[in-house]
Amino acid sequence: MADGNTRPRALFYCAAMGFLSGYALKKTGRALAVTVGLAFITHQISRYLQAEEAHRAGAVLPRELVPPVEPPPAFLGATVARLAGVLDADGDGRITAADLATHGRRLCAFVGAPSGACVAGGFLLGLRQG
Numbered sequence: 001m002a003d004g005n006t007r008p009r010a011l012f013y014c015a016a017m018g019f020l021s022g023y024a025l026k027k028t029g030r031a032l033a034v035t036v037g038l039a040f041i042t043h044q045i046s047r048y049l050q051a052e053e054a055h056r057a058g059a060v061l062p063r064e065l066v067p068p069v070e071p072p073p074a075f076l077g078a079t080v081a082r083l084a085g086v087l088d089a090d091g092d093g094r095i096t097a098a099d100l101a102t103h104g105r106r107l108c109a110f111v112g113a114p115s116g117a118c119v120a121g122g123f124l125l126g127l128r129q130g
Contacts, residue, residue: 011118018119022126 087095089102 014118015122018122018124019126019129020122021119022123023129024126026127 084095087099087103089099090096
């Protein structure tokens with residue numbers, strides 16, 4: 001009789017944890033976006049005021065206030081190649097729908113399909129409601 005009640009409780013627990021995780025992620029992400037946005041605005045105002053002060057002092061301003069974009073570091077290409085190797089499940093050199101299906105089956109086997117679905121559903125609901 002205890003086993004009959006255990007499974008629904010476990011599924012409810014998984015859904016609740018998924019919801020709380022999604023809700024917390026959305027609230028944290030929103031706060032982080034506001035913080036980064038305010039920091040960027042403060043930085044831009046500071047640069048404008050510095051340029052204005054230098055102009056009033058008679059200094060020659062550079063033509064370009066933004067430095068040129070440098071090429072990405074060399075290790076980035078190796079990292080992308082390693083990631084592609086991990087994502088290519090069948091080893092054919094391309095990432096296809098079959099590779100994604102293989103990884104999906106592995107994930108369901110690792111997490112457990114019913115509880116994983118409850119966590120994912122709760123997580124998406126938490127993101128939407130947050």
